[in-house]
Amino acid sequence: MKIVAVLYPGPAEQHVDHSGLDVLGSTEGALGLREQLESEGHEYVVLSDRDEALREHLPDADVFITTPFWPTYLSGDDLRRAPRLKLVLTAGVGSDHVDSDTAAELGITVAEVTGSNVVSVAEHAVMQLLTLVRNYIPAYQQVVDGRWDIADIAARSHDIEDKTVGIIGMGQIGQRIALRLKGFDVRMLYNTRHRRSSTEEAVFGARFKHLDDLVAQSDAIVLSCPLTSETKGMFGEERLRSMRPGAWLVNIARGQIVDTDALVRVLEDGHLGGYAGDVWYPQPAPADHPWRSMPGHALTPHVSGTSLEAQQRYAAGVQDSVRRFLAGEPLQDDYVVA
Structure with missing residues (x-):
């Protein structure tokens, strides 16, 4: 399976935070999925360049992960160019950047981590x-x-x-x-x-x-x-x-x-x-x-829903959704948008 995640770039500087919580929503944090997916033999591509993601990685992706804060706008034409795509997952809440009607028509599930933020x-x-x-x-x-x-x-x-x-x-x-x-x-x-x-x-x-x-x-x-x-x-x-x-x-x-x-x-x-x-x-x-x-x-630059605590919640929701998808299990009902 090929899983593609388009996330915002990691912090340019090293920040000191005493909470012990990681920045999971960035390319560096990779939603905490890298070790799990790569150990299971899946290809996990994490990048911040949305054009590159659409051009080079969407056409053969099985799962595409995006965020409301650094959204990849997926039109109907984009989705039609991805014959293997089965799941578009928003790491957060709000999937209006995805053409959900076309996704439903093509049998692609659109989901988000309801309540995480x-x-x-x-x-x-x-x-x-x-x-x-x-x-x-x-x-x-x-x-x-x-x-x-x-x-x-x-x-x-x-x-x-x-x-x-x-x-x-x-x-x-x-x-x-x-x-x-x-x-x-x-x-x-x-x-x-x-x-x-x-x-x-x-x-x-x-x-x-x-x-x-x-x-x-x-x-x-x-x-x-x-x-x-x-x-x-x-x-x-x-x-x-x-x-x-x-x-x-x-x-x-x-x-x-x-x-x-x-x-x-x-x-x-x-x-x-x-x-x-x-x-x-x-x-x-x-x-x-x-x-x-x-x-x-x-x-502010759409940071409200990505506090360190919120990142732990939406990363956990993404991890659960990806695990269920790979296991052939249904996603949580309240996560499914289309």
């Missing part, structure tokens, strides 16, 4: 929300620049208590975001495809609202919904401008849910208080991506 992403979302509300990035930049202008920072720094936070998408991540925000004494609204029970709403401390009402009533909005035909471009210019003046938007879902150029315009003219997020399109984002230089942002 939910804690990490939820914590990241709350961190980025607080970063915006407290105007943290400009304050940090003052320290770097040797400045000390308190009034400049305080003019856009707020308490989050008593604010209204809207959460769009109340899956495993959205639920954890809500639970973590309860301690801040915020008013929480949510919108999701399937409304939760009254008991669940009481536990989360959130009330269901139709999307337009949630947008109009929220001081801050967190996007934690999947990328679908319905959510792609959901926050275009009209919806962005329907948000409250000075409101904050956090996107830990997918970059394509927010219109790239419209967001830049809305931030440049000062309608929104700021934008934070961890997701881009495409990924990795090119050096000239307009979000890098727009005002009022607190963006």
Whole structure:
């Protein structure tokens, strides 16, 4: 069997970490699979060059492993060029970079490690929300620049208590975001495809609202919904401008849910208080991506779901899935996307 994994490059420098946890999601860590697979006589190719992977290794691969953080975009044409391919596995959560419809048509299983990153992403979302509300990035930049202008920072720094936070998408991540925000004494609204029970709403401390009402009533909005035909471009210019003046938007879902150029315009003219997020399109984002230089942002390069603890979880899920595949056993049901 030939197993191909396209992972982000290993750390350029040696880092000291006292947790004892390894960086398993990089080419160097190789998801902890190398010793097992090579000892069993399988060919295991691990690389970071996505073009090389598609050009030279996909056509004769039996298993192809990718990640949401360093995704290999697999189109229908790509999949049709891989007659041996039986499994596409995402080391993490979110397989929208794979043409799942074509995969199903060709008998290729698409799977991901469900739940492996939910804690990490939820914590990241709350961190980025607080970063915006407290105007943290400009304050940090003052320290770097040797400045000390308190009034400049305080003019856009707020308490989050008593604010209204809207959460769009109340899956495993959205639920954890809500639970973590309860301690801040915020008013929480949510919108999701399937409304939760009254008991669940009481536990989360959130009330269901139709999307337009949630947008109009929220001081801050967190996007934690999947990328679908319905959510792609959901926050275009009209919806962005329907948000409250000075409101904050956090996107830990997918970059394509927010219109790239419209967001830049809305931030440049000062309608929104700021934008934070961890997701881009495409990924990795090119050096000239307009979000890098727009005002009022607190963006990160899709690292939310790949903390050292999350890496242990999604590497373990990949190891289990590969073992099951090689043994001819079914994958865990909740891992299967298509």
